[in-house]
Amino acid sequence: MKVFVIHRHSDRAKATKFVKDAKKSLGISLDPILLNNSSAPNWKARAEEEIRTAELVLVFDTEACSKSENAEWEIEIAGKLSKPIVEFNRRETIEVAMEDLKLAYNFENEFDECFSVGQQQTEGNFELFKIMVETSEELIRRRQITNGFFITIIGGLLAGSGFALKEKLIADEATLLLLVPTVLGMLLCWSWRNLIDNYGKLNKAKFKVINKLEMELSSRVFSAEWIALGKGVRKEKYRSFTETEKNVPLLFMMLLFLVAIYISLDWLWPSILSLWTQIQGISHPP
Known part of the structure; x- marks a missing residue:
């Protein structure tokens, strides 16, 4: 998040340290903008442009800045x-x-403002609640379809590469061509893992909205379920599906990497044997 820091020049070091400490303690990404010199001819134009492009403005020491x-x-x-x-x-x-x-940073105030209008319209909120639950279920279905797609494609690349090696469908000197599908498979694994991660974040955001809407209902079943599962911090009760699913692309990537090593060694093996024979001949002359 880009942050424009308003500060007195004498407090520059302290303001920089404050932002650095905030990044470390809160575990958030901050890109602070602290202008060096307010006496430059185009200072105001630059300051206004930086403020315009910043997500947030931080006023360090309001009392000092007021002077x-x-x-x-x-x-x-x-x-x-x-x-x-x-x-x-x-x-x-x-x-x-x-x-x-x-x-x-988490847009919490903006999130709460989304629910500040029409809070008394319980029936309307219930309809929104049902829509969010339905879209969450649809997201899970899309996630399963995506997983099936990647498993099919990557599994096919693995099987095809293995079959081509076993049956010697490609000449020895062209064996390295099989690295193309294996590298492609590894790239697909990386993309697949990112998609799983984003699906997890999207589902988490949906349930944040669902839990907020649920507060207007007489029974908060989803919140109760989450509490029963230890709120995600009791590993013996619940482990994140997303974290588990993200291991699957990694396993496929490892398999593809091993196949790539095997292909490389298979292509290099004749050269290695020839070199070894030459070394042996030099070491043990007739």
Whole structure:
């Protein structure tokens, strides 16, 4: 996340350290923008452009910034551009600012605003709840179809390469051509693994919405189910399907890698034997 940091020049080192500590403690990706010099001729134009492209504006030490005309101008521009602003006040604890930064990073406030209208329309919310559950089930079906597709394609590449090697369908000098399908298979495995990961993230987001809508119902069955499963932190009760599924492409990738090594050795073996014979001849002359 690109963050424009508004700060006094004298606090530059402290502001940089604050962002660095936030990245480490919160485990989030931040790309801080701290302008070096506010006396440059085009400083305001550059500052406005950086604020425009930033996802978030961080005001480091609001009390100190209130005494700076340039910092006040930057805050004003951020407000005009409707940028979310996180303020750090030295009178508050760092944890408060960190929490605000985390909420902004995860779009928590924007997420809650999506439910701020029409909360009393229970019947309408129930219809939305049913739609989200149905789309979640549809996502699972799509995920299974995707897994089946990749297993079929990659399994076919493995079987085809193995059959071609066993039956010597390709001349020895052209054996390396079989590396093409194996490399293609490994690339497909990588793509497959990324898709599984994204399906998992999408499903997690859907259930976050489902759980939010469920709060309007008399019984929160999905939330109860998640609690019964230990909220995902009790490994003896529940292990993520996504994490388990992501191992399957890795196993296929390892198999393809072994096949690639075998193909390479099969192609190099005559040369290795010839070289070994020459070495033996040199070592033991007649």
